[in-house]
Amino acid sequence: MTVRKRIRESYLKVFLHVLMLVGAVIVLLPFYWMIVSSLKDMGEFFSPKPSLFPDKATVANYVKLFRETQFVRWLFNSGMVSVLSLVLGLVICSLAGFGFAVYDFKGKAILFWTVLVSVAIPEIVTIIPVFRLMVFTRMVDTYSSLVLPYSMNVFGIFLMKQYIASTLPKELLEAARIDGCSEFGIYLRIAMPLVRPGLGVLGIYLWLNSWSGYFWPLIMVKSREMMTLPLGLATLYADPWNLQYGMLMAGAFLSTLPIVIIFLTAQRQFIAGLTGGALKA
Numbered sequence: 001m002t003v004r005k006r007i008r009e010s011y012l013k014v015f016l017h018v019l020m021l022v023g024a025v026i027v028l029l030p031f032y033w034m035i036v037s038s039l040k041d042m043g044e045f046f047s048p049k050p051s052l053f054p055d056k057a058t059v060a061n062y063v064k065l066f067r068e069t070q071f072v073r074w075l076f077n078s079g080m081v082s083v084l085s086l087v088l089g090l091v092i093c094s095l096a097g098f099g100f101a102v103y104d105f106k107g108k109a110i111l112f113w114t115v116l117v118s119v120a121i122p123e124i125v126t127i128i129p130v131f132r133l134m135v136f137t138r139m140v141d142t143y144s145s146l147v148l149p150y151s152m153n154v155f156g157i158f159l160m161k162q163y164i165a166s167t168l169p170k171e172l173l174e175a176a177r178i179d180g181c182s183e184f185g186i187y188l189r190i191a192m193p194l195v196r197p198g199l200g201v202l203g204i205y206l207w208l209n210s211w212s213g214y215f216w217p218l219i220m221v222k223s224r225e226m227m228t229l230p231l232g233l234a235t236l237y238a239d240p241w242n243l244q245y246g247m248l249m250a251g252a253f254l255s256t257l258p259i260v261i262i263f264l265t266a267q268r269q270f271i272a273g274l275t276g277g278a279l280k281a
Contacts, residue, residue, distance in 0.1 A: 038249035061246035074232035085210040097160025163198035
């Protein structure tokens with residue numbers, strides 16, 4: 001390797017590191033600003049010289065958030081909806097994906113492509129039919145109306161179908177059947193342990209999708225007791241002449257914190273799940 005080539009590679013590495021540093025600052029600055037703003041008193045928000053640090057850090061905004069709002073109830077509702085959507089979605093998507101990946105039946109290709117094409121249908125088109133269905137079944141303003149739509153996930157079905165097809169050899173299926181294993185036993189004891197990385201990716205996706213959902217709960221929820229975190233925080237904007245910026249930032253930080261923790265603790269599993277199974281058609 002010549003000296004000129006080494007110098008060129010060194011400059012390239014420096015440039016890439018600077019580029020990544022700039023990107024990290026752009027991504028982290030809003031999050032930092034949210035944390036700092038949650039520790040400011042109301043007067044600092046109207047200061048002509050905004051600062052990156054609070055003049056006098058205070059947790060008064062967090063205290064007001066818990067005392068003057070139903071934040072604990074919103075947090076409980078979001079957690080309940082997210083956990084139920086996660087569990088039910090994993091069961092539904094893995095079962096559907098297992099069926100598409102393992103079995104051959106008449107109309108399989110047409111049915112699978114019909115499921116995929118449904119992704120192209122805008123959500124706004126299906127809102128009214130699904131809402132009328134919820135009204136007919138008397139599920140409006142219940143956990144069921146919030147959980148079921150998030151659990152029926154087309155991306156999850158596609159992901160599990162492709163993941164199972166790429167990691168579960170047919171020879172293993174035949175050997176299990178010869179040994180007398182039932183079809184559900186093959187699904188539960190053989191297929192699911194092999195696709196755990198894929199289940200991890202799907203679980204994170206389902207949890208985030210339901211945790212941060214705003215539009216669908218806005219339609220389904222009528223009472224304040226059933227509000228999720230995004231809906232509850234939106235009510236703090238109700239009075240434009242008396243916006244509590246500190247409380248808003250405190251609520252936004254607390255609602256974002258679980259997402260950050262999950263990604264920091266499960267990023268290896270998330271990447272492994274995305275790259276571990278070769279997606280083949």
